[in-house]
Amino acid sequence: MSKNQILMESGTNELEIVEFGVGKNKFGINVMKVKEILNPALVVAVPHAHPYIEGIMELRGEVLPVINVATALQLPPSIHPEQDKFIVAEFNQQKTVFHVHAVSQIHRISWEQIEKPSDMYQGAESMVLGVIKLGGDMILFLDFEKLLLEINPDSGIKISDVKKMGPRERSEKRIVIAEDSPMLRKLLNDTLQEAGFQTLEFFENGQDALDYLEQTKTDEGDPCSNVQLVITDIEMPQMDGLHLTRRIKENEVLSKLPVILFSSLITDELYHKGMTVGADAQISKPNIDELVSKIDQLIL
Incomplete structure (x- = not known):
């Protein structure tokens, strides 16, 4: 896949997903997370590793963990392992290989097409961020960050990083x-x-956050006297963070609100997207101490 083909204009509220299969189930991953797709390669088992970790593999000098997605989602193993695929992904400032059973195609969709999953999803409930209905099929949009956090809890946001900054009082913000x-x-x-x-x-998505901001006005019509700053993820159903940022910055009343993109997709390769829509800062998860410092710079 060519990055020039899959990196789209910023702030359109659209995304491209790679559809892949595990057993009879269809899943999706944001193309912006995908570096490449490989045929199965040699995987070296690691003693006492997490059950989801199939092992490690070498790719052009890098040693990468390989996660068996079927195991993580409690689904049956592959019937034809020789036909399986490895999805090499990069997010949260790390590269990971996801072992899946098939990769079929790329879909360009709107975030509005991603519906919140119902409570009926049980086996993969905690891993499903949304459901995409395409041509009679249902594609489950997986929470890969949650998956990595289950494997390595120390890789996530940690309160200890903030405690190191010492006592603070910011309750009026x-x-x-x-x-x-x-x-x-x-x-x-x-x-x-x-x-x-x-x-x-x-708020669970950019649309709800924007609705709130547009309704939060003082008698002078200035929401900034009630709200000092916006923090937004990028990947969200209904309205993504890039589109939310663009809508804020194009709104005459809201435009002076500082917006921080706090996302697993903040990489050197994708940094230009946030700049295009007018983000005041971009910070990669899980760097919470950096986020707190940037908040202080922008509103204190």
């Missing part, structure tokens, strides 16, 4: 946060509270 992952909303709430920010408004 109201921050709006758009993040679709319930796990990450809780982690952000706990860590930002520890950092002294007591007035936090959380």
Whole structure:
């Protein structure tokens, strides 16, 4: 796949997903996370590794962990392992190989097409961020960050990183946060509270956050007297963080609100996307101490 073909204009509220199969189930991963797709290669087993870790492999001088997605989702093993595929992904500042059973095609969709999963999903419930209906099929949009966090809890957002910054008092500062992952909303709430920010408004997607901002106005019509800053993930159903940022910066009333993109997709290769839509800062998860420092710079 050519990166020139799959990197689209920023802020359109569209994305491209790689559809892959595990057993009879169809799943999707954001193309922006995918570096390349390989045929199965030699995997070396690692003693006492996490059950999801199939082993490690070497790719052009790098040693990368290989995660068996079927095992992680409690699905049956491949019937034809010789036909399986390895998806090499990069996010959260690390590269990982995902072992899947098939890779079929790329779909270009709108974030509005991704529906919130119902409580009926059980086996893969905690790993599913959304459901995409395409041509009579249902593609499950997986939470790969949650998967990595289950394997290595130390790789996530840690309150200890904020405690090192010392006592703080920032309770008068109201921050709006758009993040679709319930796990990450809780982690952000706990860590930002520890950092002294007591007035936090959380939303599951960019559309809900934008609606709130447009309705939050003082008598002078200035929402910035009530909200001082916006933190947003990029990957979210209904409206993604890039489109949310563009809408804020193009709104005459909201445009002076600082916006921080806090996402696993902040890489050197993708940094230009946030710049294009006018983000005031871009910070890669899980660097919570860097996020807190940037908040201080922008609103204190």
